[in-house]
Ligand SMILES: O=C(O)CCC(=O)C(=O)O
């Protein structure tokens with residue numbers, strides 16, 4: 001097992017430094033600035049990689065595919081779960097998978113099929129420009145009794161008040177905080193608890209996903225494509241589908257299952273807030 005694979009399996013995330021060369025960092029930054037009209041305010045575009053052909057080369061990036069194949073399996077597919085961000089940080093502890101309650105739902109049951117999905121985040125700004133970091137609760141992608149206790153432990157009033165004053169929260173003290181430089185790539189299991197940090201300047205990020213076809217993959221696909229109406233994912237264009245097929249990355253999807261038990265669906269206020277960020281809207 002490689003060092004990267006060990007880290008990913010045990011911790012739930014790993015970091016691939018310098019994936020993109022400087023000229024590509026500039027290219028994608030410019031594209032994000034164009035789309036977000038300036039990149040300085042909080043802007044997100046769910047399904048933005050799929051819906052903007054300028055970003056398609058990221059899906060086929062050889063060094064990224066080689067790494068993800070090493071981490072998961074050579075028999076990999078592109079998974080339509082993707083986002084573009086400018087000036088945005090997702091500053092609350094959350095998971096990106098379907099069943100977000102620790103241990104509840106089929107994402108957490110690997111008795112028949114292993115969970116083989118990665119979410120990939122590529123960052124384009126210097127740490128000094130943004131003070132952006134991505135926090136991970138190491139190991140929270142797997143059922144672990146010790147961690148389970150930590151994650152559910154309650155604080156008393158005094159410690160809650162101190163952490164409120166110090167801008168820390170219940171989990172930030174347990175987290176690994178990853179600072180990134182332009183072109184660095186963070187690869188993580190979507191079940192891991194993670195959060196963006198406070199930011200104080202420019203920040204640009206592009207997210208995509210890959211996986212091995214099995215029930216977890218199909219649930220994940222159906223969830224983003226058909227259950228998360230708030231994110232407004234679109235069908236993959238025939239042109240992108242043909243490219244994926246030619247590269248052997250296109251999944252052979254069975255009929256989507258649009259009733260996944262215990263799938264996390266955002267509440268109305270949550271949806272309204274995230275719409276404010278969307279596509280500069
Ligand atoms: O703000 C960040 O850098 C992380 C974003 C994130 O976790 C997400 O979009 O799901």
Ligand SMILES: [Fe+2]
Pocket residue numbers: 090094095096194
């Ligand atoms: Fe996330």
